[in-house]
Amino acid sequence: MIPRPFFWVFDLAAFFVAFALAHALLLPTQALATIVIKAALPVATLPPWLGIVPSLGELAWILVIVSAVGVLVLVAMRTHRNLLEQSVTWIVLTSVIAPIAGLSLVTQILFVLKNPDWSRLFIYSFTALSIVNVAAYRLLFRAYFTRRKRLGVYARNLLLVGQDSAVARLNAQAAPMVAGGQYKVRGFLDLTGETKSDDELDVPHLGSVSQLKSILIHRPIDEVILVQPRFGGPWLEQIVHDCDDLGVPVRVVPEELLDFEPRVLRRLYPSVSFELPAVVLTTRHWDSNALFFKRLFDLTVTILLLVVLSPILALTALAVKLSSSGPVLYTWRVVGQQGREFTGYKFRTMIADADARKAELMAQNEMRGPVFKMAKDPRTTAVGRVLRKYSLDELPQLYSVLKGDMSLVGPRPAFRNELERYEFWQKRKLSIRPGITCLWQVNGRNHVNDFNDWVKMDLEYIDKWSLWLDFKIIVRTVWCVVAGTGR
Numbered sequence: 001m002i003p004r005p006f007f008w009v010f011d012l013a014a015f016f017v018a019f020a021l022a023h024a025l026l027l028p029t030q031a032l033a034t035i036v037i038k039a040a041l042p043v044a045t046l047p048p049w050l051g052i053v054p055s056l057g058e059l060a061w062i063l064v065i066v067s068a069v070g071v072l073v074l075v076a077m078r079t080h081r082n083l084l085e086q087s088v089t090w091i092v093l094t095s096v097i098a099p100i101a102g103l104s105l106v107t108q109i110l111f112v113l114k115n116p117d118w119s120r121l122f123i124y125s126f127t128a129l130s131i132v133n134v135a136a137y138r139l140l141f142r143a144y145f146t147r148r149k150r151l152g153v154y155a156r157n158l159l160l161v162g163q164d165s166a167v168a169r170l171n172a173q174a175a176p177m178v179a180g181g182q183y184k185v186r187g188f189l190d191l192t193g194e195t196k197s198d199d200e201l202d203v204p205h206l207g208s209v210s211q212l213k214s215i216l217i218h219r220p221i222d223e224v225i226l227v228q229p230r231f232g233g234p235w236l237e238q239i240v241h242d243c244d245d246l247g248v249p250v251r252v253v254p255e256e257l258l259d260f261e262p263r264v265l266r267r268l269y270p271s272v273s274f275e276l277p278a279v280v281l282t283t284r285h286w287d288s289n290a291l292f293f294k295r296l297f298d299l300t301v302t303i304l305l306l307v308v309l310s311p312i313l314a315l316t317a318l319a320v321k322l323s324s325s326g327p328v329l330y331t332w333r334v335v336g337q338q339g340r341e342f343t344g345y346k347f348r349t350m351i352a353d354a355d356a357r358k359a360e361l362m363a364q365n366e367m368r369g370p371v372f373k374m375a376k377d378p379r380t381t382a383v384g385r386v387l388r389k390y391s392l393d394e395l396p397q398l399y400s401v402l403k404g405d406m407s408l409v410g411p412r413p414a415f416r417n418e419l420e421r422y423e424f425w426q427k428r429k430l431s432i433r434p435g436i437t438c439l440w441q442v443n444g445r446n447h448v449n450d451f452n453d454w455v456k457m458d459l460e461y462i463d464k465w466s467l468w469l470d471f472k473i474i475v476r477t478v479w480c481v482v483a484g485t486g487r
Contacts, residue, residue: 002141003289007080008071010137015067015099018129023056026122062123065109066102066130073098074134083142084149091142095135103127149181157220157338160188161209161239162227166255170227171203173258173276186219191235209235212242217419217427220340224250225276227258240281245424247431247462248338249282283431285465293467298408301474302401309395316347316392323383326352329396334413337433342405344413345396349384350377369451370421391481397436409470410435411458426451429458432465442476 002010074080079094106123148154158174160167167188177183187204189212206215215221226239236252243250257277267277285291306313317328330348335341351357357379358372367373380388387393400406406413413434419427439457440448448454461469 002083003292004080005289007074011071011074011134012067014133014137015063015070015130018133019059019063019067019126021129022122022126023059025125059122062106062126065106066099066126069102069105070098070130070134073101079138083138084145086142088139088142091138092135095138096131098134099127099130102130152181152184155181155184156222157184157186159186159206159212159215159219159221159224160203160227161191161212161224161235162188162255163191163229166227166229166258167203169258170225170253186221187215189215191229191233209239212239213246213424216242216246216248216339217430218339220338221248222338224248225253225278226250227253227255229255243281245428247283247428249280251276251278251280253278290467294407294470295404297467297470298401301408302398306398306402312392313395316387316395319383320347320349320387324348324351324381333416334434335416335419335430336405336413337430339430340405341416342400342403342413344400344406347387347393347396349381349387349393350379351381354379367449367451367454369454370418371451371454373449391477394436401436405433407433407435409437409461409473411438411461412440426455428462429455432462437473437477439473442473442480 074094077094077097079086079091083091103123145154160170162170167190171185171188174183174185178185185203187206189206189209191209212224216224224239224243226236228236240250240252253276260277267275320328326348328348330346330350332344332346333341334344361374361377361379362372364374365372384393397406401408410433411429414422414430419430439461440454443457448457461473
């Protein structure tokens with residue numbers, strides 16, 4: 001969703017565009033008004049303000065006042081919260097009230113100045129266009145978010161843990177948010193290992209808590225909710241540790257408070273949409289705007305790169321096609337954030353049957369661990385060696401960044417067969433969106449021969465992540481590409 005500072009920018013932009021349009025349309029509007037008045041009242045004297053066309057500099061104070069008052073009114077009416085929580089009627093109503101409030105102050109100032117020559121036509125046109133602009137951009141964003149919500153884009157996958165009675169109550173409490181597209185309950189784990197009936201709970205039974213690690217690895221789970229039973233038990237520490245190792249948020253809800261309705265005390269749910277009396281353990285940037293800015297940065301840079309590099313993309317595709325038989329793009333099914341699978345794309349750098357011949361080369365693997373790496377791979381084509389040297393084979397992955405499967409910077413995605421051989425601690429690299437480049441790419445791509453060292457760099461990136469770190473990695477990646485240090 002849109003962070004609050006962006007709403008301010010969009011609001012100010014809406015007022016600025018309305019101001020520019022009102023001034024640009026002032027002359028033709030005045031001409032039309034003059035024709036209408038003369039046609040209706042041939043002997044009428046035109047009001048003096050109708051023929052005045054002030055400069056933009058003279059009108060700037062009106063823009064400042066209307067936009068400042070308008071934004072303050074929009075903030076006061078809490079219109080900068082989630083647009084999906086606001087009705088169409090409310091959006092239109094607040095979009096009308098805010099510019100009119102600014103117009104009222106301008107009118108008062110003109111009345112005090114006793115200046116009848118100001119172009120009222122411009123002032124009213126500016127106000128009307130401001131109403132249209134503010135309402136239009138909010139309604140368009142709301143329609144876009146509503147469509148994505150219906151497609152399930154914003155739904156977080158929940159895994160419930162607890163006794164069947166507690167899980168049933170928790171599932172009932174989550175039902176309105178599931179229906180609203182905020183969550184999807186993917187299943188539940190019981191605490192005792194006893195067989196449960198899916199029909200009774202209306203939630204798929206996935207086993208006991210002993211299987212939590214496997215489920216977090218192989219299923220796209222965004223959050224775990226544990227209902228801690230009244231009599232306690234050894235499960236809490238195990239569940240929290242498992243979620244901590246994989247970077248999966250966990251909520252611990254005391255069963256005593258699940259149905260508790262306080263009379264005097266009130267519940268507080270800071271930055272939490274699921275209203276449960278719980279201890280929430282989550283990742284560092286879970287409820288901040290930092291990830292929004294990372295995504296915005298990804299989109300901006302990716303679109304710019306696709307435009308600038310389009311000739312190189314076309315020439316590379318032609319070179320791959322002419323140099324060897326087979327498709328231009330190599331498609332690979334990989335595992336991304338929280339175990340979500342997606343299709344990645346690269347320019348093909350190997351012969352057409354490279355995957356079939358991989359088994360016979362495994363003895364020459366130069367990387368210790370579950371991944372395969374070979375400096376002088378005989379399957380690589382002549383053109384492929386050049387593409388790899390300058391990392392040009394990675395360029396089609398920009399499409400995956402646009403889709404949202406990948407980021408510009410992040411741990412490399414994993415093949416499913418490689419993931420099966422990961423050690424448990426290594427799987428935390430899946431806790432964030434994978435990227436085209438990462439610390440491994442710029443720190444030791446051709447010198448790191450131990451997968452453990454590779455993963456340690458990925459985890460270092462996850463623990464120290466910031467937008468500034470992303471920027472530094474991208475700058476260093478550009479240097480590596482230009483210098484041709486890839487292999």
